[in-house]
Amino acid sequence: MRKRQKILRIVSGLALAAGMLLFRGQEACASVMPYDTYSYDWWTEDVLQPHAYLYTESYAGNRFGSEMKTPQDMFFRDGFLYIADTGNNRILILTEAGEYVDEISEGLSGPQGVFVTKEHRVYVADSGNGRVVEYDEDKDVVREIGRPETDLIDASQNYVPTKVVVDDAGRIYVIAYGINMGLVEFNEAGEFQGFMGATQVTVSPFEYMWKTYFSTDAQKQRMETIIPTEYSNIFVDQSDFVYATISNLSDEDHLNGADAVRRLNPTGTDVLRRLGNYSIIGDLYSASDEAMWSSFTDIAATDYGCYFILDNAGGKVFCYDYDGNSLFIFGGMGSRNGLLRNPTSLVLNDDQSRLYILDAQLGSILGFDITEYGANLLGAMKAHYTGNTEQSDRLWREVLRENANSEVAYIGMGKISMREGDYQQAMDYFKLGNSRKYYTKAFEFYRKELMQTSFAKYMGVAIFLIAAVLLVSAGKKIKRWVGEVKCRNI
Amino acid sequence: MQKYLKSMAYGFHVITHPFDGFWDLKREKRGTLAAAVTFAVLTVLMLVVRKQGTAFLLNMNRLEDVDMMVDIITVGMLFILWCVANWCLTSLMDGEGKMQDIAIFTGYSLLPMLIIQFPLVVVSHMITAEEGTFYYVFTVISYLWTIALLVLGMMITHQYSMKKTLVTTVLTLVGMAIILFIALLFFSVIQQFLTFIVTAYKEIRFR
Structure with missing residues (x-):
C-alpha cells in the first residue's frame, strides 16, 4: 500500500515536472507547495489530503523595520500581532498585514511569553527578570507579579516564567522553567494561589522494584530521576479552559500511551475528549532515520472545539477536531519558502482564514491562508458544533x-x-x-x-x-x- | 461414497461423545481419512468466509489485504506439522496410533469450529457491538472445544493416561517448533549455497 503510494507520488511528481516545463511562467498552483497535507486513517496509514492551508507570504524585518532575534511567542488579538522578540528584549506589535505599530521594551529582559486580554491589557512573561508584567492599553506598566511566595519552590531555584495566559475571570496562569508541579496560578489580585494541573507520574512496577531494591546508591545517582513532565505552552479558550502542551515525551512515554495535549478545566482536571482512533501525539510514527517524535511547542484552539498544534521537531501543524480526530497535518522543515526551521508559536486570526507561525531561527512570521477545502472542512465542524444541520450537510458534501x-x-x-x-x-x-x-x-x-x-x-x-x-x-x-x-x- | 458420508456424519457423534467416538474411529474403523481431510478443507473455507463475511461491526480485517493463501498455508501447514510431530513422538513413546489414525482424530477435532463458526458469521449480521460479547464467547467456546477434543483424541488413539497425554501435547508443540526451525535453517542454507554457486559460476565466466 505504502509502496504504491510512493510510486504514485513519484509518477505524479514526474508529471508535475513535465507540466512545469511545458507551462513555464504560469502562476504557481497549490500543488507546488513545499509540503504535503495528509491525515491518518482508521488503519493508522497516512493518506494524502487536499491542502487546507497554503503558504502565502512571510513577514521579516524588512517589512516592519527591524529584525527579530529568536522570538519565542506570539499572540493575536483584534487584528494585531503581539510578538515576544526575546533576543531584542522587547514586545513587538504589528498589524495583521505585518506593518509596525508599536513596541514595548522598557525594562524587559528576554521576554518569552506574551498574552493580551480582551480589554487589550498586555501580559508579558519577563523571563530574565523573573516576573510577569501587566501593561494597560497605553502600554504603561500597571503592575508586576513576581516570584510566588511559597515554600513549595526551593529557595535556590530561579523563577523563570516563560508563558502566561489570563482567563476571563482574571486568573493568571504561568509556565515557569524548571517548575514541574504544573501551572503556577495567581488570582486576579496577583496573589499566588497554587499549582494547577500537575502531570501525573507513572512508574512501572518493574522499574520501581529495580530502582528501590536492586540498585546501588551510585547507580541510583546516575539514573534518570522520575519527574513529571513540564508543560511547553498554554492557550486559554473561550470557555476559560486551558489547553496545555507537553513537548519532551520519550519513546517510553509513547509506548505507555502518554498524552501530549491537555484541556484543563478551572480545577485542573484534564477534560480533553479523546474519542479519536489514536492518541493525540502528532505523527504516529517517529521519523525513521532518527528516533524523533512530534514535539509540541504551541497550541491554538477555535471556539468550536477544533485545535491546531505546532510541532517543533517536524515543523508541522496538526489540526484535530472536538473529538480528537486528526483533520489534517501539513508543513515541514527545510529552507524553501513556506518551510520552517525552528517554529515557536502559532496563532489563528478570528475566523481561522489565516494562520501565522513564528519561526525563531528565520526571525520571521509565516502566513498561511485557508483554502476552499479547509474552509469547508472547518465550516462543517463549526456548523455541526453549533447544531446547524443544514449548513453542515451542505459543507460536508462539498x-x-x-x-x-x-x-x-x-x-x-x-x-x-x-x-x-x-x-x-x-x-x-x-x-x-x-x-x-x-x-x-x-x-x-x-x-x-x-x-x-x-x-x-x-x-x-x-x-x-x-x-x-x-x-x-x-x-x-x-x-x-x-x-x-x-x-x-x- | 456411502462409507465416506457415514464417516462424516459420525463426526457429530465423536464431538459429543469423545471417549466412545474416538475409540470407534480407530478400532471400529468408523472414521475415514477422506472425512478428516474434508474437515480440514472446510476449516480453510470457514476462515475465508469468516474473514470476508462477518458483519462490519465485528470484522476488523481490511478486505483489500485478505488473502486466501494465508489461510490455506496456515491450516495446511499446522495440520501436517501437528500430525508429523505427534507421530514422531508417539512412535517413540509407545503410542498405538498410526500416521493415519493421528490425521483422522486431528481432522475430526476441527468439527466444533466448523459447526459453531459458520452460523456465527450469519449471527454477526444481526447483533450490535455490545452484543458482540456473545459472538466472542461462542468463538472462544469453539476453540476450547477443539483443543479439548485434540487432547482427548490423542489420549484415546494412543491409549495414554491423562498425564502422559498432556506431556506429549507439550512435547508435540515443541517438536513442531523444532521442525519449523530446521526447515527454515535448511531453506536458508540451501539459498546461501545456491547463491554461492551462482556467484562462483559468474566469476569464472567473466574472467
Whole structure:
C-alpha cells in the first residue's frame, strides 16, 4: 500500500515536472507547495489530503523595520500581532498585514511569553527578570507579579516564567522553567494561589522494584530521576479552559500511551475528549532515520472545539477536531519558502482564514491562508458544533466532493442521516467513515425499526414452517400407528 | 461414497461423545481419512468466509489485504506439522496410533469450529457491538472445544493416561517448533549455497 503510494507520488511528481516545463511562467498552483497535507486513517496509514492551508507570504524585518532575534511567542488579538522578540528584549506589535505599530521594551529582559486580554491589557512573561508584567492599553506598566511566595519552590531555584495566559475571570496562569508541579496560578489580585494541573507520574512496577531494591546508591545517582513532565505552552479558550502542551515525551512515554495535549478545566482536571482512533501525539510514527517524535511547542484552539498544534521537531501543524480526530497535518522543515526551521508559536486570526507561525531561527512570521477545502472542512465542524444541520450537510458534501477519503466527513454525513432518521443511510456513511462506534448505534435503531415493521411477517412465516413440520411428523406417526393396528388385526 | 458420508456424519457423534467416538474411529474403523481431510478443507473455507463475511461491526480485517493463501498455508501447514510431530513422538513413546489414525482424530477435532463458526458469521449480521460479547464467547467456546477434543483424541488413539497425554501435547508443540526451525535453517542454507554457486559460476565466466 505504502509502496504504491510512493510510486504514485513519484509518477505524479514526474508529471508535475513535465507540466512545469511545458507551462513555464504560469502562476504557481497549490500543488507546488513545499509540503504535503495528509491525515491518518482508521488503519493508522497516512493518506494524502487536499491542502487546507497554503503558504502565502512571510513577514521579516524588512517589512516592519527591524529584525527579530529568536522570538519565542506570539499572540493575536483584534487584528494585531503581539510578538515576544526575546533576543531584542522587547514586545513587538504589528498589524495583521505585518506593518509596525508599536513596541514595548522598557525594562524587559528576554521576554518569552506574551498574552493580551480582551480589554487589550498586555501580559508579558519577563523571563530574565523573573516576573510577569501587566501593561494597560497605553502600554504603561500597571503592575508586576513576581516570584510566588511559597515554600513549595526551593529557595535556590530561579523563577523563570516563560508563558502566561489570563482567563476571563482574571486568573493568571504561568509556565515557569524548571517548575514541574504544573501551572503556577495567581488570582486576579496577583496573589499566588497554587499549582494547577500537575502531570501525573507513572512508574512501572518493574522499574520501581529495580530502582528501590536492586540498585546501588551510585547507580541510583546516575539514573534518570522520575519527574513529571513540564508543560511547553498554554492557550486559554473561550470557555476559560486551558489547553496545555507537553513537548519532551520519550519513546517510553509513547509506548505507555502518554498524552501530549491537555484541556484543563478551572480545577485542573484534564477534560480533553479523546474519542479519536489514536492518541493525540502528532505523527504516529517517529521519523525513521532518527528516533524523533512530534514535539509540541504551541497550541491554538477555535471556539468550536477544533485545535491546531505546532510541532517543533517536524515543523508541522496538526489540526484535530472536538473529538480528537486528526483533520489534517501539513508543513515541514527545510529552507524553501513556506518551510520552517525552528517554529515557536502559532496563532489563528478570528475566523481561522489565516494562520501565522513564528519561526525563531528565520526571525520571521509565516502566513498561511485557508483554502476552499479547509474552509469547508472547518465550516462543517463549526456548523455541526453549533447544531446547524443544514449548513453542515451542505459543507460536508462539498468536502467529500474534493476529498472522497475524508473519514470525518463521512462520519459527519452519517450523524446527519441519523438525526433525520434514515438509519440505513447512516450505516452506509459510518461504514465508509470506518466508525464502528457510531455504526452500532445506527444499526441498533435500524434493527429496531425493522422489527417493528416486519416482525409479524417474519414470525408468521416461522410459525407456519414450524406448524408444517409438526403436522408432517404427526401425520407420519398416525400413519405408522394405523399400520401397526392393521398389522395386529391381520 | 456411502462409507465416506457415514464417516462424516459420525463426526457429530465423536464431538459429543469423545471417549466412545474416538475409540470407534480407530478400532471400529468408523472414521475415514477422506472425512478428516474434508474437515480440514472446510476449516480453510470457514476462515475465508469468516474473514470476508462477518458483519462490519465485528470484522476488523481490511478486505483489500485478505488473502486466501494465508489461510490455506496456515491450516495446511499446522495440520501436517501437528500430525508429523505427534507421530514422531508417539512412535517413540509407545503410542498405538498410526500416521493415519493421528490425521483422522486431528481432522475430526476441527468439527466444533466448523459447526459453531459458520452460523456465527450469519449471527454477526444481526447483533450490535455490545452484543458482540456473545459472538466472542461462542468463538472462544469453539476453540476450547477443539483443543479439548485434540487432547482427548490423542489420549484415546494412543491409549495414554491423562498425564502422559498432556506431556506429549507439550512435547508435540515443541517438536513442531523444532521442525519449523530446521526447515527454515535448511531453506536458508540451501539459498546461501545456491547463491554461492551462482556467484562462483559468474566469476569464472567473466574472467
